Amino acid sequence: MSQLYDVIIVGGGPAGLSAAYSAWENGAKKIIVIERDRELGGILQQCIHNGFGLHHFKEELTGPGYAHKCIELVKDKPEIETLVDTMVLDVQSNKTVIAVNPEKGLMKLEGKTVILTMGCRERTRGAIRIPGERPAGVFTAGAAQRMVNMEGYLPGHKIVILGSGDIGLIMARRMSLEGCKVQACLEICPFSNGLTRNIVQCLNDYDIPLYLSHTIVAIHGEKRVTGITVAKVDERMTPIPGTEFDIECDTVLLSVGLIPENELSRGLDLAMNPLTNGPVVDQHRETSLDGFFAAGNVVHVHDLVDFVSEEAEIAGKYAALKAQGKLSTDNRTIKVSAIDGVRTCVPQQVTLPAEIPADEKIKLFMRVAAPHRKVKLVVKSGENVLLNRPLPVAKPSEMIAVEIPAAKFNLIGDEISVGLVL
Amino acid sequence: MEFVKSADVVVIGGGIVGTAILRELSKYDLKCVLVEKEPDVALGTTKANSAILHAGFDAPTGSLKAITNVRGNKLYHELEHELDLDIKWTGSLVAATTDEEMQTLQELMARGRKNGVEGLQILSHDEVVEQEPNLTNVKGALWAPSAGVCWPFGAAIAFAECAVQNGAEVIRDCKVLGFVKEDGKITGVETSKGVIAAKYVVNAAGIYADEIAKLAGDDTFTITPRKGEYILFDKTACNSLVYGVVFPCPTKKSKGILVCTTTHGNTFIGPNANEQESKEDLAVTTNGMNEIMASARKLIPNLPMGAAITEFAGLRAVSSTGDFILGPSDKVENLYNAAGMQSPGLTAAPAVGELIAKEIARVSGAAAKTDFKAALPKKKSFVRMTPSEQAAKIAEDKLYGRVICRCETVTEGEIVEAIKSPVGARTVDGVKRRTRAGMGRCQGGFCGPRVTQILARELGISIPEVLKERADSNMFYEKYPVDGGEE
Numbered sequence: 001m002s003q004l005y006d007v008i009i010v011g012g013g014p015a016g017l018s019a020a021y022s023a024w025e026n027g028a029k030k031i032i033v034i035e036r037d038r039e040l041g042g043i044l045q046q047c048i049h050n051g052f053g054l055h056h057f058k059e060e061l062t063g064p065g066y067a068h069k070c071i072e073l074v075k076d077k078p079e080i081e082t083l084v085d086t087m088v089l090d091v092q093s094n095k096t097v098i099a100v101n102p103e104k105g106l107m108k109l110e111g112k113t114v115i116l117t118m119g120c121r122e123r124t125r126g127a128i129r130i131p132g133e134r135p136a137g138v139f140t141a142g143a144a145q146r147m148v149n150m151e152g153y154l155p156g157h158k159i160v161i162l163g164s165g166d167i168g169l170i171m172a173r174r175m176s177l178e179g180c181k182v183q184a185c186l187e188i189c190p191f192s193n194g195l196t197r198n199i200v201q202c203l204n205d206y207d208i209p210l211y212l213s214h215t216i217v218a219i220h221g222e223k224r225v226t227g228i229t230v231a232k233v234d235e236r237m238t239p240i241p242g243t244e245f246d247i248e249c250d251t252v253l254l255s256v257g258l259i260p261e262n263e264l265s266r267g268l269d270l271a272m273n274p275l276t277n278g279p280v281v282d283q284h285r286e287t288s289l290d291g292f293f294a295a296g297n298v299v300h301v302h303d304l305v306d307f308v309s310e311e312a313e314i315a316g317k318y319a320a321l322k323a324q325g326k327l328s329t330d331n332r333t334i335k336v337s338a339i340d341g342v343r344t345c346v347p348q349q350v351t352l353p354a355e356i357p358a359d360e361k362i363k364l365f366m367r368v369a370a371p372h373r374k375v376k377l378v379v380k381s382g383e384n385v386l387l388n389r390p391l392p393v394a395k396p397s398e399m400i401a402v403e404i405p406a407a408k409f410n411l412i413g414d415e416i417s418v419g420l421v422l
Numbered sequence: 423m424e425f426v427k428s429a430d431v432v433v434i435g436g437g438i439v440g441t442a443i444l445r446e447l448s449k450y451d452l453k454c455v456l457v458e459k460e461p462d463v464a465l466g467t468t469k470a471n472s473a474i475l476h477a478g479f480d481a482p483t484g485s486l487k488a489i490t491n492v493r494g495n496k497l498y499h500e501l502e503h504e505l506d507l508d509i510k511w512t513g514s515l516v517a518a519t520t521d522e523e524m525q526t527l528q529e530l531m532a533r534g535r536k537n538g539v540e541g542l543q544i545l546s547h548d549e550v551v552e553q554e555p556n557l558t559n560v561k562g563a564l565w566a567p568s569a570g571v572c573w574p575f576g577a578a579i580a581f582a583e584c585a586v587q588n589g590a591e592v593i594r595d596c597k598v599l600g601f602v603k604e605d606g607k608i609t610g611v612e613t614s615k616g617v618i619a620a621k622y623v624v625n626a627a628g629i630y631a632d633e634i635a636k637l638a639g640d641d642t643f644t645i646t647p648r649k650g651e652y653i654l655f656d657k658t659a660c661n662s663l664v665y666g667v668v669f670p671c672p673t674k675k676s677k678g679i680l681v682c683t684t685t686h687g688n689t690f691i692g693p694n695a696n697e698q699e700s701k702e703d704l705a706v707t708t709n710g711m712n713e714i715m716a717s718a719r720k721l722i723p724n725l726p727m728g729a730a731i732t733e734f735a736g737l738r739a740v741s742s743t744g745d746f747i748l749g750p751s752d753k754v755e756n757l758y759n760a761a762g763m764q765s766p767g768l769t770a771a772p773a774v775g776e777l778i779a780k781e782i783a784r785v786s787g788a789a790a791k792t793d794f795k796a797a798l799p800k801k802k803s804f805v806r807m808t809p810s811e812q813a814a815k816i817a818e819d820k821l822y823g824r825v826i827c828r829c830e831t832v833t834e835g836e837i838v839e840a841i842k843s844p845v846g847a848r849t850v851d852g853v854k855r856r857t858r859a860g861m862g863r864c865q866g867g868f869c870g871p872r873v874t875q876i877l878a879r880e881l882g883i884s885i886p887e888v889l890k891e892r893a894d895s896n897m898f899y900e901k902y903p904v905d906g907g908e909e
Contacts, residue, residue: 036825036828085824087824087825087828087831089825089831098809100812100816100823100825101823101824102816102820102821102822102823102824102834103820103823104823105813105816105817105820105823106809106812106813106816106823121863121864121867121868122864122867124731124732124863124864124865124867125732125865126654126730126731126732126733126865127728127730127731129653129706129711129730129733131705131706131707131708131710131711131733132705132706133703133704133705134704134706134734135890135895136889136890136891136895136896136897139867139870140867142867143866143867143868143870143871146871147871147898148901151871151875151885152901153885153886153898153899153900153901154898154899154900154901154902155897155898155899156899157899178901178902179901179902217708218705218707220705222702222704222892223891223892223893223894223895224894224895224896239708263829266658
C-alpha cells in the first residue's frame with residue numbers, strides 16, 4: 001500500500017488533530033493522522049478534569065471535552081483520514097512513513113509534507129536517580145492517571161507526589177477524590193512548577209502539605225513501597241544531612257518533568273534545541289529538514305493545550321501551503337536567541353520572503369528560567385528594539401507569548417534576541 | 423512420609439547456575455525438578471550483574487573459577503546457536519591509566535595464558551582509541567578477544583526451557599523449607615508446595631546457598647552478599663561512552679567498575695562492591711552512585727548523566743572459601759553444591775552444569791538420552807525482523823501488528839508468546855526480561871499498564887492480582903466502593 005499524501009501527521013493528540021484541520025482549511029486535499037492509541041485525542045483523554053479550552057474554544061472544557069471538539073473538526077471530511085491503534089515505526093527523510101497496526105499490517109505512506117506531533121513523555125525515576133529499593137508502587141503521574149481515569153484501577157492507597165508540576169498537582173486532587181490519602185507533595189525547587197490555580201484547587205483545598213526545597217532520598221520496600229525518606233535540599237538542590245524524615249506511603253507518583261518525544265525526529269537528524277529538547281523550527285513550524293514540520297509538545301512542552309492547538313494550526317497551514325507549492329522559497333533567515341533569563345524561545349528562527357505580507361505577525365513563545373516580578377521582556381536586534389513589554393509576573397511554569405508585526409523584521413539584521421530586563 | 427512428587431534430582435535455585443545444571447541433567451535419563459522460591463526464574467544475582475562472558479584471565483590458575491570460566495566461555499560459543507542466545511562477542515579491554523597499571527596488564531596476560539585464554543594482547547594508547555574513541559585517558563589495555571556480553575536472564579530462561587523440552591520440570595513460587603533425611607542421606611525436599619522425594623539434591627541457591635546447605639546438614643561454608651550498584655544509560659548515550667566491554671585495572675576485591683554496552687546497545691557503569699549482612703537489601707544508594715560515577719569518570723571524563731534511564735543493584739554470592747564450591751558435599755552424601763557463584767559465575771554456569779550433571783550421572787549410573795533436543799525454536803524479536811518478515815508475522819498473528827512498548831518496539835504478539843512459553847512470564851518484570859517491554863527510556867511508563875492488562879487477560883486473573891515481580895508486589899488495586907446516595 002503506497003499513496004501520496006499532501007500531509008502526513010504523526011500523532012493524533014490535540015496537536016495532530018488541530019494541524020489536520022488547519023491543513024484542510026488551507027487547501028490540503030489528502031491528509032492522514034496516525035495515532036498509536038486506541039482512540040484519537042492523545043493524553044487529553046485521561047485528563048478528565050476541567051480547565052481546558054478557555055483561550056482556544058472560549059469555553060471551559062474537560063480534557064476529553066477538548067479532545068472531542070478536536071475530533072469533531074476532522075471527522076466526516078473525506079480529505080482527512082485517521083488511523084488509530086497504529087504505530088509509526090520509521091519516518092524517512094524522503095517523507096516515507098512506515099506504520100503498523102493489527103488490521104492493516106505494515107503500511108508505507110508517502111507524503112509531500114510531514115508534521116511531527118508526537119507530544120511528550122514523562123521523566124522517570126531512573127532519569128533523576130532516586131536512591132532506594134525498587135518495589136512496585138512507583139509510577140509516573142501520567143501512567144497512574146491513565147490507570148485511574150481510563151482503566152478504573154488505583155495505583156495505591158497512601159500517596160506521596162514528587163514534583164509540583166501540573167500533572168502532579170492534578171493527581172493529588174484526583175487521588176483524594178478517589179478516597180486515597182495523599183500524604184504530601186514534594187518539590188525540589190524553592191517554588192512550585194505548577195499553575196497557581198492548581199496549587200490552590202488541588203493541594204490547599206484538600207489540606208495536602210506542599211514541601212518546597214525537599215526531595216526523596218530513599219524509597220523503601222522490597223515488594224511494594226512501604227515508605228520514603230525525605231530531606232530538605234540546599235540552593236544547589238543537594239540534600240542537607242540531618243534534615244531527613246520518613247513518610248509512610250504505598251505509592252510514589254512522579255511529576256518530575258516532561259520530555260518531548262523526539263525519537264523519530266532524531267532518526268531524521270533534525271537540528272535539535274538542547275534546552276527545549278525539541279526540533280529547531282521557524283515561525284511556520286518547519287524544521288531544519290525541508291517539508292518536515294513539528295508542533296505541540298514535541299517542539300517544546302506547553303502549559304496550556306490551547307497554545308498547542310494554536311501552534312499546530314500554524315504548522316498545518318504552512319504544511320498545506322508547502323504541499324501546494326504556495327510557500328515562498330526565496331527567503332532570508334533571522335535567528336532568534338533566548339538570553340538574559342529567558343530560557344527558551346520558539347520559534348528559534350524566522351524565515352521571511354523578500355516581500356513580507358502586510359498583515360503577517362510573528363508570535364514568540366517563551367519560558368523564563370526563574371520566577372520574577374515586575375520585569376520587562378525586550379526583543380531586539382542589535383540596538384533596535386522591536387518590543388518592550390512589562391511583565392508583572394514571569395514564572396517558569398507559565399509560557400509567555402508575544403506578537404510582533406512581521407514588517408518590523410524588514411529593517412533588521414540576521415539575528416534577534418529575546419531577554420528580560422530586571 | 424507423603425510426597426507430592428518424586429524426582430531423581432531436585433535442583434534448588436532457578437538462577438543461571440541452577441538452570442544450566444538442570445539443562446545438563448536433562449541430557450540423562452533422570453527425572454529432574456527445579457524449585458525456585460520466587461515467581462520467576464533468574465530473579466537473584468542473574469537479573470542484576472554485568473552480563474559479561476569473561477575471557478578467564480582474572481582467577482588464579484588452577485582454581486575452579488579459572489577452569490570453569492574458560493570452559494564456560496567456550497560452551498557459550500556453542501550454546502549461542504543452539505539456544506538462540508543473545509550474545510555479542512565484543513572482546514574486552516582492561517584499561518591502564520598509569521605505568522604501574524601497565525605492569526599489572528602484563529601479569530594479567532601471563533595468568534590468562536596459563537589459564538588457557540587465547541588471543542590475549544596488550545594494545546597501545548592509539549590502538550585502544552581506535553576501538554573506543556572516548557578512552558582518551560588510557561595508556562594501554564589488555565585485549566581479550568574471546569570475551570563478550572550476553573542477555574543473562576534470556577540465557578537462564580533458555581536453559582530452563584531447553585530442560586523442560588527434555589522432560590525436566592520447573593516449579594516456581596516453591597520455597598525450600600527443610601530436608602527429609604534417613605541415615606544421613608536426603609530422601610526428600612520439604613517445600614512450600616509439599617515434600618518432593620529426591621535421590622540427589624543440587625544446591626544452586628545463590629546468596630542463600632549456605633542456608634540451604636546448613637538445612638541439609640552441611641555447614642562447611644558461608645556466603646556473604648556483596649552489593650554491586652549500576653547505572654544504565656539510554657541507547658543514544660552509547661556514542662559518548664563505549665561500544666564494548668572496558669574494565670579498569672582490577673583490585674584485590676573485584677574486577678572494578680566497568681563501562682560496558684549491553685547486547686541491546688544500552689551502556690552501563692558499575693558495579694561497586696560493598697559487603698553487607700542483608701540478603702534482601704537491594705537498595706541503590708547515593709554514595710554508591712557517586713562512587714561508580716567517580717570511578718567511571720577516570721575512564722570516561724564526560725559521562726552523559728542526563729541520559730541515565732535506571733539504576734539497580736545486585737548481590738553477588740561471595741563464599742568463605744574464596745573459590746566456587748562445586749561438587750558433592752563433604753557432610754551430606756547425596757547433596758551437590760554449586761555455591762559461591764560470584765563473578766565469573768555467569769560465564770562458568772554451563773561448565774558448572776556439565777561438571778555437576780556428569781558427576782550425578784556417573785554416581786547414579788544414568789544413561790545419556792539418545793533423543794536429547796539441544797535446540798530451542800528460534801525467536802526473532804519484531805524489531806530485529808526485516809520488513810517482509812514483519813509482514814509475514816503479522817499475517818500469521820495480527821497481535822504482532824500492535825506495538826505495546828514504544829521505546830523498544832515490542833509487540834503484543836511477542837508479549838503473549840512470552841507468557842505462553844514453557845517457562846513463561848507471569849509478572850510485569852517477567853515480561854520485561856523476556857521481551858524488553860519496559861526496558862527503554864520511559865521505563866514502562868507507557869507500556870506498564872498495558873502489559874498488566876495483557877498479563878491479566880492471558881493468565882485469567884484480575885488486574886489487581888498482577889504482580890510487578892515478587893509475591894505481594896501488586897501493581898494496581900480495585901477502586902474504593904462508591905457509597906451512593908446524595909450528600
